[in-house]
Every structure is written in C-alpha cells, then in structure tokens.
Amino acid sequence: xxxxxxxxxxxxxxxxxxxxxxxxxxxxxxxxxxxxxxxxxxxxxxxxxxxxxxxxxxxxxxxxxxxxxxxxxxxxxxxxxxxxxx
Numbered sequence: 001x002x003x004x005x006x007x008x009x010x011x012x013x014x015x016x017x018x019x020x021x022x023x024x025x026x027x028x029x030x031x032x033x034x035x036x037x038x039x040x041x042x043x044x045x046x047x048x049x050x051x052x053x054x055x056x057x058x059x060x061x062x063x064x065x066x067x068x069x070x071x072x073x074x075x076x077x078x079x080x081x082x083x084x085x086x
Contacts, residue, residue, distance in 0.1 A: 002029040004040045004047070011038065 002013050011031040017039065019026050028039040038050040 002040075003027055004029050005043050006031065006040055008033060010034070 011033040031038040040048040
C-alpha cells in the first residue's frame with residue numbers, strides 16, 4: 001500500500017523505501033513506469049524523483065546503494081520481471 005497518492009495508472013507500485021536525506025529518514029513510494037523508476041516522497045505533483053532504468057541498473061549492479069537501486073533489486077528478485085543488461 002502506497003503512502004502517497006500517485007495518479008498514473010500505468011505505474012507499478014513496488015513498495016516503500018526509507019531513505020536517509022541528511023539527518024532525516026524519509027519514507028518514499030517506489031514505482032516502475034515504462035523505462036523509468038520513480039520515488040514519490042509527497043502528494044504534490046512535483047514531489048518525486050525519477051531516472052531511466054538503465055541508470056538505476058548501473059547503480060544496482062555496481063554499488064547496491066540507494067533507494068532507486070533497491071527498487072530495481074526488488075523487481076529483479078520478484079521472479080516476474082525480466083530485465084536484460086546489454
């Protein structure tokens with residue numbers, strides 16, 4: 001169940017992520033939509049960050065850090081999502 005409202009019916013919700021921003025722990029909702037990964041941190045239209053899957057795959061493979069990398073890692077481990085690195 002997502003914490004924040006998100007009005008794109010094409011996005012796939014993949015879970016909540018706790019992200020440390022400075023000294024504050026921020027809960028974010030993770031989504032995959034097309035070839036992008038999104039993290040929503042509020043209900044306002046501008047309160048999100050996103051990146052192409054290819055960029056996040058690099059982070060997930062090389063560093064295994066950050067909430068966006070966790071979204072991809074979760075998708076890769078769910079057994080239902082096919083992601084190919086070329």
